[in-house]
Amino acid sequence: DAGVTQSPTHLIKTRGQQVTLRCSPKSGHDTVSWYQQALGQGPQFIFQYYEEEERQRGNFPDRFSGHQFPNYSSELNVNALLLGDSALYLCASSSETSGRGTDTQYFGPGTRLTVL
Amino acid sequence: AQKITQTQPGMFVQEKEAVTLDCTYDTSDQSYGLFWYKQPSSGEMIFLIYQGSYDEQNATEGRYSLNFQKARKSANLVISASQLGDSAMYFCAMRESGTGGFKTIFGAGTRLFVKA
Numbered sequence: 462d463a464g465v466t467q468s469p470t471h472l473i474k475t476r477g478q479q480v481t482l483r484c485s486p487k488s489g490h491d492t493v494s495w496y497q498q499a500l501g502q503g504p505q506f507i508f509q510y511y512e513e514e515e516r517q518r519g520n521f522p523d524r525f526s527g528h529q530f531p532n533y534s535s536e537l538n539v540n541a542l543l544l545g546d547s548a549l550y551l552c553a554s555s556s557e558t559s560g561r562g563t564d565t566q567y568f569g570p571g572t573r574l575t576v577l
Numbered sequence: 578a579q580k581i582t583q584t585q586p587g588m589f590v591q592e593k594e595a596v597t598l599d600c601t602y603d604t605s606d607q608s609y610g611l612f613w614y615k616q617p618s619s620g621e622m623i624f625l626i627y628q629g630s631y632d633e634q635n636a637t638e639g640r641y642s643l644n645f646q647k648a649r650k651s652a653n654l655v656i657s658a659s660q661l662g663d664s665a666m667y668f669c670a671m672r673e674s675g676t677g678g679f680k681t682i683f684g685a686g687t688r689l690f691v692k693a
Contacts, residue, residue: 502686503668504622504668504683509679511678516678517678517679517680549620551622557679565627566612568614568621568624571620571621
């Protein structure tokens with residue numbers, strides 16, 4: 462049973478460019494969440510996708526957008542990159558079956574983005 | 578306001594001894610989930626243990642146990658018989674409800690060093 466996968470592993474971009482990160486959820490999971498983890502900090506929630514729609518969003522600007530496909534995989538897009546966007550981007554999947562927010566999220570290995 | 582507080586930036590423990598990592602949380606929800614994740618230097622978030630707000634017994638998973646004190650809003654992680662491979666960052670997290678779904682909030686983390 463494959464876990465959560467993310468691509469690419471590493472990415473180097475320059476300021477002003479755009480980037481797309483990809484995530485495939487764990488088998489059986491229908492919900493994907495994205496997190497940004499700056500060096501030395503805990504992950505910060507960006508947004509969550511369920512049934513191909515953004516269901517929840519954290520305090521991130523509109524430069525951060527996403528998409529979920531019918532097969533539950535997801536993309537995170539960041540436009541007009543800033544130096545401060547350099548971070549580890551983590552994708553997590555879950556199956557929100559309980560409806561009580563108690564389902565465990567499983568994380569992928571992350572994409573390390575460096576903005577020069 | 579800080580939702581998840583981990584007051585120990587770093588902890589040292591001797592191999593084979595037990596260690597407690599502290600976590601306090603703040604929420605007005607009745608239904609929520611508490612999680613602990615381990616993050617080695619590779620970056621991947623590894624799920625360790627989960628405690629539901631309605632669970633009356635403390636969760637245990639192998640060498641990991643969660644000391645859940647609901648009235649004090651604390652969810653400390655206890656690692657018994659520490660191993661060198663336990664050296665990593667440890668994050669306490671809480672899932673709480675929001676408009677349209679749930680999101681996970683992480684603490685700042687505690688770096689654990691296991692000494693031989």
